[in-house]
Amino acid sequence: MAVYTHLGAEDLAQLIAHYEVGSLISAKGIAEGVSNSNWLVETSGPDGKGARYILTMYERRIETSDLPFFLGLLDHLAAKGCPVPRTIHDRSGAYYRMIGDKAVALIEFLPGVSVDRPTVGQARAVGRALAQMHLASQDFAMSRANGLDISMSHRTLEHCGEAALSGIDSELPTYIDRAAQLRDLWPVDLPRAICHTDLFPDNVLMLGDRVSALIDFYFAAEDSMAYDLAVTHASWCFEDGGHRYLPDVGQALVAGYEETRPLEPSEREQLPLLAQGACLRFVASRAEDWLNTPADALVTRKDPMDFARRLQFYADAGSGAFERPR
Amino acid sequence: MAVYTHLGAEDLAQLIAHYEVGSLISAKGIAEGVSNSNWLVETSGPDGKGARYILTMYERRIETSDLPFFLGLLDHLAAKGCPVPRTIHDRSGAYYRMIGDKAVALIEFLPGVSVDRPTVGQARAVGRALAQMHLASQDFAMSRANGLDISMSHRTLEHCGEAALSGIDSELPTYIDRAAQLRDLWPVDLPRAICHTDLFPDNVLMLGDRVSALIDFYFAAEDSMAYDLAVTHASWCFEDGGHRYLPDVGQALVAGYEETRPLEPSEREQLPLLAQGACLRFVASRAEDWLNTPADALVTRKDPMDFARRLQFYADAGSGAFERPR
Numbered sequence: 001m002a003v004y005t006h007l008g009a010e011d012l013a014q015l016i017a018h019y020e021v022g023s024l025i026s027a028k029g030i031a032e033g034v035s036n037s038n039w040l041v042e043t044s045g046p047d048g049k050g051a052r053y054i055l056t057m058y059e060r061r062i063e064t065s066d067l068p069f070f071l072g073l074l075d076h077l078a079a080k081g082c083p084v085p086r087t088i089h090d091r092s093g094a095y096y097r098m099i100g101d102k103a104v105a106l107i108e109f110l111p112g113v114s115v116d117r118p119t120v121g122q123a124r125a126v127g128r129a130l131a132q133m134h135l136a137s138q139d140f141a142m143s144r145a146n147g148l149d150i151s152m153s154h155r156t157l158e159h160c161g162e163a164a165l166s167g168i169d170s171e172l173p174t175y176i177d178r179a180a181q182l183r184d185l186w187p188v189d190l191p192r193a194i195c196h197t198d199l200f201p202d203n204v205l206m207l208g209d210r211v212s213a214l215i216d217f218y219f220a221a222e223d224s225m226a227y228d229l230a231v232t233h234a235s236w237c238f239e240d241g242g243h244r245y246l247p248d249v250g251q252a253l254v255a256g257y258e259e260t261r262p263l264e265p266s267e268r269e270q271l272p273l274l275a276q277g278a279c280l281r282f283v284a285s286r287a288e289d290w291l292n293t294p295a296d297a298l299v300t301r302k303d304p305m306d307f308a309r310r311l312q313f314y315a316d317a318g319s320g321a322f323e324r325p326r
Numbered sequence: 327m328a329v330y331t332h333l334g335a336e337d338l339a340q341l342i343a344h345y346e347v348g349s350l351i352s353a354k355g356i357a358e359g360v361s362n363s364n365w366l367v368e369t370s371g372p373d374g375k376g377a378r379y380i381l382t383m384y385e386r387r388i389e390t391s392d393l394p395f396f397l398g399l400l401d402h403l404a405a406k407g408c409p410v411p412r413t414i415h416d417r418s419g420a421y422y423r424m425i426g427d428k429a430v431a432l433i434e435f436l437p438g439v440s441v442d443r444p445t446v447g448q449a450r451a452v453g454r455a456l457a458q459m460h461l462a463s464q465d466f467a468m469s470r471a472n473g474l475d476i477s478m479s480h481r482t483l484e485h486c487g488e489a490a491l492s493g494i495d496s497e498l499p500t501y502i503d504r505a506a507q508l509r510d511l512w513p514v515d516l517p518r519a520i521c522h523t524d525l526f527p528d529n530v531l532m533l534g535d536r537v538s539a540l541i542d543f544y545f546a547a548e549d550s551m552a553y554d555l556a557v558t559h560a561s562w563c564f565e566d567g568g569h570r571y572l573p574d575v576g577q578a579l580v581a582g583y584e585e586t587r588p589l590e591p592s593e594r595e596q597l598p599l600l601a602q603g604a605c606l607r608f609v610a611s612r613a614e615d616w617l618n619t620p621a622d623a624l625v626t627r628k629d630p631m632d633f634a635r636r637l638q639f640y641a642d643a644g645s646g647a648f649e650r651p652r
């Protein structure tokens with residue numbers, strides 16, 4: 001949540017000159033993205049009527065070799081009518097440019113705000129948008145493996161170690177074994193697509209009940225579509241740090257998804273397990289970040305127990321968490 | 327340079343409803359301000375044609391009792407034609423509102439970008455805008471004492487202590503005595519106005535050679551106008567961490583100022599001393615911040631020696647730094 005690199009007016013104007021977007025009018029560093037610096041940039045626009053863009057500088061974690069996938073995916077999905085920002089190509093047609101040793105991309109600005117407490121109507125709209133994205137990605141020519149799969153979650157927790165995990169919470173070490181069990185049961189034959197894999201509320205912009213943009217595709221990868229729905233379910237349908245499940249929101253999310261793409265019986269059957277795996281992915285990465293972040297650092301550490309509690313909910317509820325309303 | 331508080335769509339929409347600005351369309355936390363959180367907010371506008379605002383939440387260092395001064399000053403200067411953003415008042419006419427225990431204000435958004443390497447034309451424009459502000463503030467009804475005056479700089483350095491200062495740089499302890507000398511020589515009878523006192527390049531937005539906005543008035547206070555010019559001179563006219571003075575930029579800044587408000591002989595005479603005092607104010611606050619910020623913290627510490635070098639330049643150059651070009 002920071003801007004890691006300073007870009008002055010001169011640097012920005014020089015960059016913008018490589019694009020068909022007019023001249024620089026305004027630029028504000030925005031506090032979004034954990035591995036990127038971002039600016040909200042206003043220009044006179046290609047037609048002189050003004051235009052806005054997000055300028056992203058890739059700082060770390062993201063491989064430049066993955067950028068054609070991420071940025072091409074935006075174009076592909078936008079062309080198919082998904083609420084996804086387009087990549088603005090430079091005058092030579094390139095997806096991204098380099099400033100020094102860092103890659104930068106100019107991306108369409110879309111309106112909307114992220115909600116903290118989704119309503120039933122908003123959850124339904126997000127479900128529909130997720131299914132639409134899954135269908136639209138089917139004929140995208142590129143692919144990318146999901147490096148943050150259940151095996152990685154298990155390895156990450158094992159690498160943290162029982163002693164360190166118990167320092168965060170006495171229950172946390174038990175999640176190493178739970179991860180191994182989930183990994184061994186993990187279904188490999190569910191229908192696949194390019195998945196967002198991180199569609200938390202802050203990665204969805206809304207105008208009222210309408211989804212105006214799905215953003216931050218930098219974890220996008222090929223995976224089972226039902227897993228992506230499970231990630232979204234786990235990240236949208238709880239309150240109070242995972243203590244309270246919101247059944248109406250959960251049902252609306254799945255119902256919205258099925259309006260656009262009905263789940264196959266095998267997917268529905270596996271949702272409770274997939275949701276536990278989804279939770280575990282965030283338990284693992286948050287535990288790792290927690291142990292690598294000093295307690296007095298200025299960045300807020302996210303509590304891994306928030307998703308450990310959600311995992312426990314899915315383990316207890318079984319298929320009940322995904323039943324259709326009567 | 328951060329957003330310290332999370333405000334979700336629901337909080338923002340609730341706040342915006344108290345203003346005559348239409349409905350919320352977009353909000354991005356922006357990485358500006360050291361003691362505030364800021365959001366660039368887009369709404370449908372009072373006339374439905376769209377409008378943008380800066381939403382500022384006052385996090386620390388700023389006393390709520392000072393807000394009528396700061397926010398009223400913006401209105402006063404804007405009404406007089408200065409390039410300064412207006413305060414948007416809520417439906418009851420209030421300058422600011424509270425969210426929990428924090429004050430927030432909605433401020434006009436103005437275009438423009440901050441320059442890193444000012445041209446002669448840009449420095450001249452900034453000089454003119456500063457003088458215009460000084461003249462426009464003469465009949466502003468409120469006032470505020472400058473807490474960060476030369477006496478405070480001296481006290482701050484003394485409080486840091488010789489041992490700690492020498493840990494930053496072996497020359498730094500000598501600045502305690504220099505501060506005492508400057509304090510004893512400080513002129514008290516120069517013409518006064520409400521001064522910005524912190525008009526660094528990042529507090530000026532420009533469109534080409536035009537000043538589109540002076541921003542961040544949260545150090546504004548009554549002081550001598552020539553001191554404000556000296557602060558601006560010290561912060562605009564050097565390169566390479568204070569190692570290199572830019573005479574063309576410096577002359578253009580003063581010339582621009584004098585186009586709008588000619589300096590009195592006593593002011594011109596005191597400029598070398600005022601500039602040393604201006605540098606000392608930043609030597610002192612940066613030394614204090616340096617000692618209070620762990621070396622491994624995520625925020626960048628600003629080197630107090632940057633302004634110590636500028637101070638030395640003014641001490642060596644005397645009136646030569648402010649001579650009119652022949």
